[in-house]
Amino acid sequence: MRKNKKGFTLIEIIVVILAVLMAVAVPSVLKYLNTAQEAPALTECHAIVTAAQKRVIEKYSQNHDDEITLDEADNQWIEDFVDKGGSILETDVKNKEVTKILYKASNGLLVLYENNEYKIIDDEEISYFKSAQTMMQLANKLEKENDIKADVNGNNNNGESSKKPGWSYKLQKAFKEQNNGQYPKLNEEEQKTLKDGNYNGDPNALVWKPMYAKDGTVILLADTKGSAGSNALAVMLYYNNQYYVNQFANFGYRTTYVQEATLEFDENGVPINPDDKNFWVKLDK
Structure with a gap:
């Protein structure tokens, strides 16, 4: 058929x-x-x-x-x-x-x-x-817009204790909100600088985190912690249009503990930690 x-x-x-x-x-x-x-x-x-x-x-x-x-x-x-x-x-x-x-x-x-x-x-x-320069401009802008300016007596200008929450915490919160809820990572050039300096950690895991120095100045720390708070484990610092790295002798760049409102500057503007005074080194970039 x-x-x-x-x-x-x-x-x-x-x-x-x-x-x-x-x-x-x-x-x-x-x-x-x-x-x-x-x-x-x-x-x-x-x-x-x-x-x-x-x-x-x-x-x-x-x-x-x-x-x-x-x-x-x-x-x-x-x-x-x-x-x-x-x-x-x-x-x-x-x-x-x-x-x-x-x-x-x-x-x-x-x-x-x-x-x-x-x-x-x-x-x-x-x-x-984006580099630390851009992030610092953003931090300073947010500080003014949100009226977070800290004084050197441990209180912000609303009369609240710097620990409830700290001045840095408020700035960090506003900073993260402007970066899609996250701290921004170091850019490619900044990461390369750390690799070239024999940093034994992962530069891609570091984030820029704003914090107040002892005199109320805003600084940026390349932090290994991604949470807001009054301290950081930092390997790189950005202040006054200049990068600094924490270098221990000739053993490469390392992290150091930085507490809010404790970091100071010497007569040349170089940052110093109270217990770690000689390790912040200016980078020639």
Whole structure:
């Protein structure tokens, strides 16, 4: 008996054709949409870099200081000058030349300018490009916005004991909230510095944690602990635009215990621990 051979229906053929077209067209459309978003973000960042270089030249003409830096006020001036609605997350200037800018464009895309190149980066990558300089600016900003300024008598300006909770705890809490509930990790260059210094721990496990020194100054500690609190096990310290590492003789970098409101500075601005005075060493970066 002869069996009926059933072919494809018209609807099935149309479905197959549409599936093939979608497979070809969707990647192209997505690529087009991404390009359409990236182009204005890159253009904005280019304008930001140009304005930043203009700002550097203006500052140098005023004071002829070869060590020009761009602070938060300068970043605000640059953003206002370009007037696109984006925000500068980090800048780096070397030899009177803008060498790096991390910029969040008005459409939310993150753009990194470095080595004379522009590229779009993901949110997950941002911690690898942010440095302690950016984190310190954030900590100082949060301190003002949240009115957390500590005094040297062990009380914050609300009259509460520094231990219930401590000044550092309040600042750390606000700091974490601005970093998706986590302390930010050290960036790639900072981690490499520790590896080169024979640090025997895992640099990728370290996080930047703000804390108050004895005189109420905000410092950043590269801490092995991820919890908020009044102490830290730190291997690197950032203060006054300078990195310091805790180095014991020639045995490489090591962690040291730092208690809130105990760390002081000598006449040269070098940090010292009460029980560990000779081990914070200035890094030439």
